[in-house]
Amino acid sequence: MEMKAAVMYGPNDIRVESVEKPACPRDGLILKIMAVGLCGSDIRNLTSDSRKGNYPFIYGHEIVGVVDEVGEEETKYQTGDRLFLFPGTYCMECEECISGHSENCSNKEVASLAGTGGFAQYVAVKGEKIRRGGIYEIPEDVSFEAASLGEPLTSVFACLENVKVEYPDVLVIIGAGPIGCFMAQLAKIRGAQKVIMIDLNDTRLEMAKQFGVDVTVNSSVEDPIEAVKRLTNGKGADKVISATPANATQTQSIHMVKKGGLVVFFGGVPKGSMTELDCNLIHYNNIWIKGHFGASYSQSKRAYQLAISPTFPTEKFITHILPLDKINEGIQLTKSGDAIKVVLHPWDIS
Structure with missing residues (x-):
C-alpha cells in the first residue's frame, strides 16, 4: 500500500509523491x-x-x-486514539537523564x-517508543492543529523556566520568528514586566505585537544595542535571549544585558562557526551566558499541557494551514x- 509524502532529494528539492506505507510493528502502531x-x-x-x-x-x-x-502485541493504545507524538x-537510565537533564540523553x-x-x-x-514514553x-x-504546537513550545517552555523569566523582568528577545513569538507570549504568562523584540523584518515585528511584545526594534533601521x-x-535588560541562527546576534546580546544579567544562546548557528565576544565586558559586568537546547521529560509534558489549555492562545500562532502538497509554499511563507x-494537512487534496 502506498501513501503520500514530501520527500527530500537534496537541498530545496522536496517532492510530494507516492511512497510505500510503513509496515505496522508487531508491538507498535501506525499513526x-x-x-x-x-x-x-x-x-x-x-x-x-x-x-x-x-x-x-x-x-x-x-x-x-x-x-x-x-x-498484535500492542496493548496500550487502540485504533482511533488521538495522539501527540513527541519526537524526543x-x-x-544514563547519567544525563538521572541528573535531570534528559534533553541530553546519551543513549542515541x-x-x-x-x-x-x-x-x-x-x-x-515502534513498541520501544511506546514503552519509553513521550506520547x-x-x-x-x-484540535489537531493546536496539539501540534506542543512540540515547538517545549524548548521555549524549558528555556524560560530554566532561566526563571518572571516579574519584574525586562526581557529582550532577538528574533521575531515563531520561537520568538512563543517566548514573548510565555514570558508574559510568567510575569515579565516588559518584553522588547528585535528583528530585521517589519512584518514579523508587527505580528509579534499580538503576543505580549511591549516594544519592537528593527535592527536594520536603528542600532539595537543603543535602542535597548x-x-x-x-x-x-535583565535577560537577553538570542533566538536566531546568526552569530552576530550572539555578539550583540552581551551589550544589551545589565550588569549581573543573563544572556541565553537559544538558536543554533552554522556548524563550525565562531562567535566573537567581548570577554572583558562579560568579566567586569558579571554577565552569565547560558546555552539552551531541548527540554526535560517533565518540561515536555507540561509544555504540551499548556499548548492544549485555554491559557495559551494557540489560534493566534497558526497563521497558515496548508495541504502537504504545498509544503514548498509553506517554507517560503x-x-x-x-x-x-x-x-x-497530509490528507488535503490540492
Missing part, C-alpha cells in the same frame, strides 16, 4: 497523521545538504494523528525513536516572515 507543524529546523534541513547526500529522506517531527493500526525519547538509539517522518500520511511507531493523548475538544539602552534607562506558524 495516521492529521496535522504536522513546519518547524524552523525542518526548513534549515530541507534547504541545505543536511544529510550529506544521504537521500531520499522524509523530515517532519511536530506530529499529531489518529491510531490507524495496532500490532529519553532512556531515564533511544533518543532517535520516532524523531522524524511526519511529512507523510502515516508514520510507524500524549489529545482530548476530543482540542534607551529603553532601559541605560541599564540594559515562513522564510519571508509572512507566516508565524504553518501547519500542514
Whole structure:
C-alpha cells in the first residue's frame, strides 16, 4: 500500500509523491497523521545538504494523528486514539537523564525513536517508543492543529523556566520568528514586566505585537544595542535571549544585558562557526551566558499541557494551514516572515 509524502532529494528539492506505507510493528502502531507543524529546523534541513547526500529522506517531527493500526502485541493504545507524538525519547537510565537533564540523553538509539517522518500520511511507531514514553493523548475538544504546537513550545517552555523569566523582568528577545513569538507570549504568562523584540523584518515585528511584545526594534533601521539602552534607562535588560541562527546576534546580546544579567544562546548557528565576544565586558559586568537546547521529560509534558489549555492562545500562532502538497509554499511563507506558524494537512487534496 502506498501513501503520500514530501520527500527530500537534496537541498530545496522536496517532492510530494507516492511512497510505500510503513509496515505496522508487531508491538507498535501506525499513526495516521492529521496535522504536522513546519518547524524552523525542518526548513534549515530541507534547504541545505543536511544529510550529506544521504537521500531520499522524509523530515517532519511536530506530529499529531489518529491510531490507524495496532500490532498484535500492542496493548496500550487502540485504533482511533488521538495522539501527540513527541519526537524526543529519553532512556531515564544514563547519567544525563538521572541528573535531570534528559534533553541530553546519551543513549542515541533511544533518543532517535520516532524523531522524524511526519511529512507523510502515516508514520510507524515502534513498541520501544511506546514503552519509553513521550506520547500524549489529545482530548476530543482540542484540535489537531493546536496539539501540534506542543512540540515547538517545549524548548521555549524549558528555556524560560530554566532561566526563571518572571516579574519584574525586562526581557529582550532577538528574533521575531515563531520561537520568538512563543517566548514573548510565555514570558508574559510568567510575569515579565516588559518584553522588547528585535528583528530585521517589519512584518514579523508587527505580528509579534499580538503576543505580549511591549516594544519592537528593527535592527536594520536603528542600532539595537543603543535602542535597548534607551529603553532601559541605560541599564540594559535583565535577560537577553538570542533566538536566531546568526552569530552576530550572539555578539550583540552581551551589550544589551545589565550588569549581573543573563544572556541565553537559544538558536543554533552554522556548524563550525565562531562567535566573537567581548570577554572583558562579560568579566567586569558579571554577565552569565547560558546555552539552551531541548527540554526535560517533565518540561515536555507540561509544555504540551499548556499548548492544549485555554491559557495559551494557540489560534493566534497558526497563521497558515496548508495541504502537504504545498509544503514548498509553506517554507517560503515562513522564510519571508509572512507566516508565524504553518501547519500542514497530509490528507488535503490540492
